[in-house]
Structures are given as C-alpha cells and as structure tokens.
Amino acid sequence: MSSSKVEFAGTRGNRLAGVMELPDQAAPRAFAVFAHCFACGKNSLAATKISRALASRGIATLRFDFTGLGDSEGELGQAGITANVEDLVAAVHRMGATQGQPSLLVGHSLGGTAALLAARQLPQVKAVCTIGAPATAKHLLRQFKGAMVDAQGDWQVKLGGRDLSLSAEFIGELSNHASDAAASAGLGRALLVMHAPHDQVVGLEQAHALFSAASHPRSFVSLDDADHLLTRGADAGYVADVVSAWAGRYVDAAVQPPVPGPAELPGGSVWIGERDHAFWRTMRAGSHLLDADEPGELGGGDRGPGPYDLLLMSLGACTSMTLRVYAKRKGYSLHDVQAVLRHERLHAQDCTECDGRSGRVERITREITLQGPLSEEQRSDLLRVADLCPVHRTLEGQPVIVTRLNPER
Structure with a gap:
C-alpha cells in the first residue's frame, strides 16, 4: 500500500491535513474515512495501523487531523463536536472528489460519535464502525474532573499528558449537544460497535446504549482485554480484520467494477470502458490495463x-x-x-x-x-x-x- 499527504479546506475555512492510504496496484474495493479519538490525531497508533490495514485489504482510507490537532489549522479548545462533524463531512467530500465516494466511516472514541452524527448528512455512507465510542458527546466531560475554571469560564485541563484550555463555549456545546445515543446510532446505516468490556475511559454501558439505539443491521464485537487507545498493534490489526470482513457485506458494491472489455481485441486497437459516470476510465491495449481520469479540480478523482x-x-x-x-x-x-x-x-x-x-x-x-x-x-x-x-x-x-x-x- 502507499501513503500520501493531503490537505483540504474545512467547512470553516481552516486547512485540514490528512494521509491517504491506498492499496497497491489493484483499484480499491471501497473507500473509507477514519476519525481519530479526542486529542489524538491522524498519526496515533490506532489511526495509523487500522487505516493501513484496511488499505492492505483493499479499502482506501483517509485519516486526518481534526481542527486544532496535529497538522491541521485552528484551535482545539474552540472546536467542539459540531466542528468535528463538519470536518468529517469535509473529509468525505474531499475523498469523494479525488478518489472515490466513501461508503464506510470508522471512528475511534469521540471520533465514533462524530462518525455517527456525520453519517446523517452523508447518504453515500452505507456503514459505520465505532471503536470505544461514547453514546453522547457530553460523556467527554467525565474526563475533565478536577479541571480548573478561569475567570472567563474556560476550563484548564490535562489530557493524555497535554495541558489544554477549553473555551466555555466548547464546554457548553458538549453539555448541550443533541447527540444522545449518537442521534439514534446513525439512522439506518449498518453499524458495527466494537468495545472492550473493561475500557477505563469509555464504559461498556456506552456501547450498549449505541447498540440498543441502532436498527438492524447492527453488530457488536468485544475487544476483550484491549485498552481504550488500542496501544497494542495486535488489537489494531484485529479491529482492521473484523471491520474489513464486516464492511464487505455493505460497501463493496459502492465501487463501480470495470466494464468487461471485448474478449478479442485486434492488434493495433485499444479499448476504453467506464469506471464511473464522471471521468474515471479503464483502458486496454493487448494484455495491458491502465486507468485514465481528470484531477480533482476538474471534477475527477485523479486516479490516473x-x-x-x-x-x-x-x-x-x-x-x-x-x-x-x-x-x-x-x-x-x-x-x-x-x-x-x-x-x-x-x-x-x-x-x-x-x-x-x-x-x-x-x-x-x-x-x-x-x-x-x-x-x-x-x-x-x-x-x-x-x-x-x-x-x-x-x-x-x-x-x-x-x-x-x-x-x-
């Protein structure tokens, strides 16, 4: 698989940075976007390993930094769950314009909550997987016990070894955001809830709430003794294996297969068939196949x-x-x-x-x-x-x- 850095504009005008993980040689069987946990980033162990593992299994995956994190612009302390959802929608549109329409969202921790909320705005998304996700955005407030509140009402907290200043507006949005059971667990999308029974950050009852709110098709997979951040590589690999196999029931058909060309092609002739109804084309000369496309700024996917x-x-x-x-x-x-x-x-x-x-x-x-x-x-x-x-x-x-x-x- 290959990795390449990408940048795109968020809905609020700030620059967002990501990494595109693509399968080697063969065209992707599906496209996905990965949403990282709160205060983590696109380069966290879980985001990197799961995205790369999905790409190695044929699912092209975009992992990116939410506003104010990693290489993305903005202030984390000013961006709330609404901003995360907007960033995720922007990432899906970016991938759809340059690679292919994402039909799968994978979200880790609060990224899973954001993925479920974003899916409501994205009809192209057919399936959502949450990993250690809370059922409500305000669950995050439990991580800020003992926070100092300054004269402006901003919270001074320590999370993951980092000192963070969270605006009063940020805290207020978390407290009042209408995300109960992640807004009914994605409203009809296929849902896979993955959670460790002894998760010390997001309790198992949160997974139960998501699963109960979802309609079929829904699935639950226990992550056994994994920790919340999936710091063991084997746990991230297991998640990728399960997600890849599960998602195949719902998202593989989202990629237009090449139209079968003629069985016999006379010498000196070439054949061109459609891969989508935009600009993606597959071409054949003798036994040689290659793709043609237009760049993203012209409405193509830049696949060739x-x-x-x-x-x-x-x-x-x-x-x-x-x-x-x-x-x-x-x-x-x-x-x-x-x-x-x-x-x-x-x-x-x-x-x-x-x-x-x-x-x-x-x-x-x-x-x-x-x-x-x-x-x-x-x-x-x-x-x-x-x-x-x-x-x-x-x-x-x-x-x-x-x-x-x-x-x-």
Missing part, C-alpha cells in the same frame, strides 16, 4: 493520467524509442535519453514557432535530455530524428478520424 497527459506520454515514449533505435544503428554513445513534454494553448502572436498561424493555437513543447559522450554533430542529428518519431508525424499529418456508432449490445 488525463487524456492530454496520455497524449504527451505517447509522443514522449515514441520519441525516446525512436532516438534509442537510431542511436544504436549509428553507433552513438547514448547512455540515457529523457523527455519532458508540455501542452498549452496560446495566441499565435505569442508563439515564435507558429509562423503563418492566427488566432488561438495549441503548442506541444518537447525538451529532450541526451546523456553520454556525444559530439555536437551527433546531438544535432538526434534532435533532427526526434521529429521523425511516428507519433510526431501522425500528429503533424492531420490524420482522418472516422467515428462510427456500434449497435447496442
């Missing part, structure tokens, strides 16, 4: 190169191959050849290479690096040959493109 990227890659690959074949035939000491290509649209008057053109033109710039003890004459010869690449000649030859409509199958 875009059409113009592929065009440039085709020209660049052809150029490199042509130069290598020619250098071998001529006996040139060409150690390596690299090419960088760029496509742009500009006005003819701004294009020094566009003599005789008017109006808007399209220009492809190809920069070639030739490595090796080559003479200037050999370099000039190779530069000349680059323009003889077959794809180059096809593009400049104004090919006739014939489009036919096949009968519906």
